[in-house]
Amino acid sequence: MRILRYKNNEGIYSLAALANDERVYDLPYGDFLELVSEAEKAETTPLKHVQELIAGQEPLNARYGELELGVPILAPEVWAAGVTYEKSKEARNYEATDGKLDAETFYDKVYDAERPEIFFKSTAARTVGPDQPVYLRSDSSWQIPEPELGLVLDKNGKVLGYTAGNDMSCRDIEGENPLYLPQAKVWKNSCALGPVILLAEAVEDPYDFDFACRIYRGEEKVVEGTANTKQLKRRLDELVDYLAKDNDLFDGTVLLTGTCIVPPNEFTLQDGDRIEIEISSIGTLNNPVKTQKSKISAIR
Incomplete structure (x- = not known):
């Protein structure tokens, strides 16, 4: 499972999951660390948390190669x-x-x-x-x-x-x-x-x-x-x-x-x-x- 940041229809960078079949699923977070934090609160791992979030969800209409990607993490250092x-x-x-x-x-x-x-x-x-x-x-x-x-x-x-x-x-x-x-x-x-x-x-x-x-x-x-x-x-x-x-x-x-x-x-x-x-x-x-x-x- 891969995590990306892309510019959504509102022009705001949003987090998404990229599955092995190249389909993209929206995630309700703005950055990677927020995802990690929410997984910890749920006492699960980031991978399992993402799998639960996208289960039954429809993928984005846009393909992975069509998305405007941002740096995947705003690394402080x-x-x-x-x-x-x-x-x-x-x-x-x-x-x-x-x-x-x-x-x-x-x-x-x-x-x-x-x-x-x-x-x-x-x-x-x-x-x-x-x-x-x-x-x-x-x-x-x-x-x-x-x-x-x-x-x-x-x-x-x-x-x-x-x-x-x-x-x-x-x-x-x-x-x-x-x-x-x-x-x-x-x-x-x-x-x-x-x-x-x-x-x-x-x-x-x-x-x-x-x-x-x-x-x-x-x-x-x-x-x-x-x-x-x-x-x-x-x-x-x-x-x-x-x-x-x-x-x-x-x-x-x-x-x-x-x-x-x-x-x-x-x-x-x-x-x-x-x-x-x-x-x-x-x-x-x-x-x-x-x-x-x-x-x-x-x-x-």
Whole structure:
């Protein structure tokens, strides 16, 4: 069972359930956390609560692909884990060493270390949903999407569901100096989530999600890659434990778990490109790429 937010006939975002047969059923809630809260009050699970709500209900007349979707959860914070796949380690090493991959770097060390890399990625105001534009950073010339599995958490670190995430990244800024990581990762519209939340109860094995990332330029496919979460170096509960260590989690926090698909080193995103991130059982997150004007006219 998948949960989505869509704009209804009144122009208001409303919650709905997407069944396995792609039929959509209205839910009497405005957001995902309200659904979770009501399920707790009823002393049941979100999945069972949704099943009870839609039992005997007629689906929407509109098809899933016809709905105007919003970001599936207004996450108060989005965090991300890095260097959790070997492919990510190799890409980070390439950035940091100008292609001299024979030298060990701090990325090798964190890949093998007990403590994972976890960094702050986004807020609700900086995060966009399906079909909304992700922005290019004006002071970077080497930018890529990073397709990632997102964990939707409650304040206790429990996984409520799974979604697809795009952790936009500036490879040149991060490669220049690791202390520049926040600038390489955080800016307006630098994070996308969606298209839905797959309820955790509906997932038998989170280490068997298939990934695909496709980038189109003028509707011509210029990049495509695939992966599977079984390639993860770290356990998902390990990442959550470190995020929650001596830290306050908020209901609806999203943790992106790292990427295993990296475009070729000579590739950079351009204005007008389109990114598709597909995760099995979740769906496809589609976002156009736009250039934004910098608010700083000159650096002094």
